[in-house]
Amino acid sequence: xxxxxLHLPTLSVQEGDNSIINCAYSNSASDYFIWxxxxxxxxxxxxxxxxxxMDKRQGQRVTVLLNKTVKHLSLQIAATQPGDSAVYFxxxxxxxxxxxxxxxxxxxxxxxx
Amino acid sequence: SQTIxxxxxxxxxxxxxxxxxxxxxxxxxxxxxxxxxxxxxxxxQLLFYSVGIGQIxxxxxxxLSASRPQDRQFILSSKKLLxxxxxxxxxxxxxxxxxxHFGDGTRLSIL
Numbered sequence: 001x002x003x004x005x006l007h008l009p010t011l012s013v014q015e016g017d018n019s020i021i022n023c024a025y026s027n028s029a030s031d032y033f034i035w036x037x038x039x040x041x042x043x044x045x046x047x048x049x050x051x052x053x054m055d056k057r058q059g060q061r062v063t064v065l066l067n068k069t070v071k072h073l074s075l076q077i078a079a080t081q082p083g084d085s086a087v088y089f090x091x092x093x094x095x096x097x098x099x100x101x102x103x104x105x106x107x108x109x110x111x112x113x
Numbered sequence: 114s115q116t117i118x119x120x121x122x123x124x125x126x127x128x129x130x131x132x133x134x135x136x137x138x139x140x141x142x143x144x145x146x147x148x149x150x151x152x153x154x155x156x157x158q159l160l161f162y163s164v165g166i167g168q169i170x171x172x173x174x175x176x177l178s179a180s181r182p183q184d185r186q187f188i189l190s191s192k193k194l195l196x197x198x199x200x201x202x203x204x205x206x207x208x209x210x211x212x213x214h215f216g217d218g219t220r221l222s223i224l
Contacts, residue, residue, distance in 0.1 A: 034212050043203050043215030044157070089156060098164060099145050099207045103156040 012110045019077040021107045023090035026071060032093040034101070035064060035075045039086045047075070047088075077109075085111045115140035119204050119216035127224050132177075132191040134219050136204030139185065144206040146187040147213060148179055151201040163187060199223045 013019050025033070031052040036044035050057045050064045050073075057064050063076040073090050087108050091101040116139045126132060138144055145164050149157040159172045161179035169179050176195050180188045187204060201220055205213040 032210075036215075041218075041220075043205075043217050046212045046214060049212055096210050098162060098170075099209060099211070099213065100147075100159060100162060101157075101213055102159075105156040 009105070010108045010110065012112060013080050015080060015082060015111055015113050017080055019075075019080045019084070019109055019111075021075045021077075021088050021090075021109065023073040023075075023104055024071060025073060025090070025092050027092055027094065027102070028068075028071065030092045030094060033064070033066065033073050034091045034093065035062075035073075036089045036091060036103075037084075037086045038089065038106070044089060080109075080111050082111050082113060085109055115206070115214070117204060117206055117214060117216040119202075119219055121219060122217065123220045123222075125222045125224060126194050128196055129193050132189070132194050132198070132221070134189040134202055134204075134221075136187040136189075136216060137185055138206045141185070141206070141208065143184060144208060145213075146181060147205040147207075148187065148189050149203040149205065151203060151218075153201075157203065161189070194223050196223050 034049040035047040037047050038044040048059045048062050048064050050066050055066050061078045065074045077084055087106040089103050089106045091103045094100045119136050147162045148160045150160055151157045161171055163169050163181045166181055166184055177191050199222055201218050203215050203218045205215045207213040
């Protein structure tokens, strides 16, 4: 079936560097995407979302880019900090009434001090 | 503000025993509710969702069931647990068209 997947299972960066986490999706009907951060032993935490009528959205230290042509999503984290270490998931929203999420397998971001 | 509560945080159960995990949401009405399972080092798999009281949709065939007896209460159950039911169970809620918000999960170990 259709799914959302991530290119890099593990990403190791130095503190202060910028991080880029990538995600590919296959359902061209999806019009809403979300990035979540999950720390060990906790539930996923909402970071940022983007609708398909946008190609870029910025938050505090984070930016999400959406390329609908190649069905690609990325999360950029500026000045990565040790507290950013976590697993990051992109999710594709299917259906506005049900708001169901299809998650990828996740990318582990390890920030080296 | 809205909050979501899941309990217990951890649970160890023998094979063949029953299960009941509870999730409640505060500060909102008529939310969509969801149950997910997450295997170690993996993504989240949607098990059930509900758009209203008594309305349950199952996503995958399994040994589990869900119920929504009240607007802001979602329960995950099993009559007889299997070893394969071990995992991290997460409850989430959302208003329509908005991001889901997750509880802190229940770590279920089957012995």
